Amino acid sequence: MAKPGFHQRLQALTLRQQQAFMAALTERMLPNYALYADTSGHGDLAGMRAILDLVWEQLTVKDAKIDFDLQAEKLGELEPPQQDDSFGARRALDGVVALSAILDTLRGDAPDAVLEVSKVSKAAVRSFIELTEGEDDAEKLAQLVKQHPLMEDENDFQDAALEAAEEEPSKKHVKALRKLGRNGGVSNLGLTLD
Template structure:
């Protein structure tokens, strides 16, 4: 949906930028996971929040040592299984977990396509939510007319600009603040 030029820029991001991009989208999807956990009694919002905070800290504090692989295992073990549930919220919650796991993977394995992958995950989450509301698949034209798609694309463009700055703890913390979106997720869900 973004176009080749945007995706090429994502794929050219340096490893730390890939991580920050993926983590920022995870942060933005956090309310989706919380709503799922609150409404079903499943999931672990404390673990998810700690995993987000630990990674932000890891990226901004020099010399911090943490077992990222152990945290990644915990994230993966707490992922919802939407095909086994009746609650639609399991899908966006899974997307949030996948995004967070991808941010961790970007440090542990460094594949180089994490930003692109999480870009697609977040956008797919928004598309799925809109189509669920409409009860059918929508054409690209219909999707482009949706305000949530506009907001998602605008956010990701702004995020790409933000992560393209030179690495500095203050830049990363500003990106974290941007990603919190005042507690409103990519689906327009608020924790308030």
């Protein structure tokens, strides 16, 4: 019998496991937001960090009482300005979208959120490779993206996060996933604030 694919495994996770997986991916996208906020003067890294920390708290503290409707309102104010169509703004928005998807699952029903966050992270890497490699031939570009070290790293990271999320989501496992997501301060695009 064939082993279930990545997406089937993601969807087979419990809601809490999915939230932990999404939080790890969002954690890894946070340096992109930080760089945008740092270079553009828009955004609020402390605000993003605070909301993501509350997500982690919800995953580790059994009876945490957090108003995620309020957090979603606060998150809406952290988006890059709509008129900013820069690459940095789009990657900062990826982090906001990913965090918003997690909040949706904490506030109610969002069955495809886990797939959305996985795709957002991969699409960001693809866009970065397309931007930096400057290949015009679509076929060559697709091959380049597939074999690019950043995309291989992204796939490996998501596989590792999924494996970690498949464990019983104890406090210890959630903390390990958080550490994995922090990735030594390096984002899914290979960028760091340093």
